Amino acid sequence: MKLKICGMKFNTQEVAVLQPDYLGFIFYGKSKRDFEGMEIPDLPVGIKKVGVFVDAELAFAKAQIEKYKLDIVQLHGDESPAYVNALRLRSELGKPDEDPDPSRKVEVPALSGVEVWKVFGIKDTFDFNRLKPYEGIVNAFLFDTKGKEKGGNGYTFNWEVLMNYTSKTPMILSGGIGLDEIEKIKDILATDLPIIALDVNSKFEKEPGMKDIKNLEKFKQAMAEITPLRS
Numbered sequence: 001m002k003l004k005i006c007g008m009k010f011n012t013q014e015v016a017v018l019q020p021d022y023l024g025f026i027f028y029g030k031s032k033r034d035f036e037g038m039e040i041p042d043l044p045v046g047i048k049k050v051g052v053f054v055d056a057e058l059a060f061a062k063a064q065i066e067k068y069k070l071d072i073v074q075l076h077g078d079e080s081p082a083y084v085n086a087l088r089l090r091s092e093l094g095k096p097d098e099d100p101d102p103s104r105k106v107e108v109p110a111l112s113g114v115e116v117w118k119v120f121g122i123k124d125t126f127d128f129n130r131l132k133p134y135e136g137i138v139n140a141f142l143f144d145t146k147g148k149e150k151g152g153n154g155y156t157f158n159w160e161v162l163m164n165y166t167s168k169t170p171m172i173l174s175g176g177i178g179l180d181e182i183e184k185i186k187d188i189l190a191t192d193l194p195i196i197a198l199d200v201n202s203k204f205e206k207e208p209g210m211k212d213i214k215n216l217e218k219f220k221q222a223m224a225e226i227t228p229l230r231s
């Protein structure tokens, strides 16, 4: 079971020492954890960088992917399948022999290296037909709590709803996960749901963007005990 620690801002290096599988950086001006303009310190090998976007301009998202060398893009708004496809088109400099203007950027119809996770918010019900247009073009679905804020609401949704998930696409469980959820996590990981990662954020903070290292250590340890049989 993989672990994503999201909403990095002030103590990224300390968190990285815990060697999570993913670190999440939020590029959304309205978030208290907005990372735009900041620098990601050198990270230990093996940690993937996830950029979180909410209905961002395509050019803005692409620029952050390039600037921060993001491995994964988490789309946390109402991004369409067309947006996902456009995001994955690779922009390359025109080659002189193919394009008279070598400085011009051309769109190459190949999937870029970036992975895409599409987020859906859930409260008490969810129509899983909404996922269909994204099947095959995203790498995973991430389920978060539908709340007042676009993300980072800090409380869980009704995980029973996920029992109606029939897709084979990997899923990431998110939304208000904290130390109090460990027993519930044990139960959901005992099902056949294709959960590949747990995503934590505001429940492990001293203030927005300042993560609580001690509690993260406790969570990581609990995860290691629960999930030895799941990769």
Ligand SMILES: O=C(O)c1ccccc1N[C@@H]1O[C@H](COP(=O)(O)O)[C@@H](O)[C@H]1O
Pocket: 006, 007, 024, 026, 028, 031, 032, 033, 052, 054, 076, 144, 145, 150, 151, 152, 153, 154, 155, 174, 175, 176, 177, 199, 200, 201, 202, 203
């Ligand atoms: O945390 C935010 O400020 C945020 C803002 C806009 C979009 C996503 C955001 N956070 C994401 O929300 C989930 C769940 O967070 P929490 O555990 O409920 O605090 C997480 O994936 C963050 O990436």
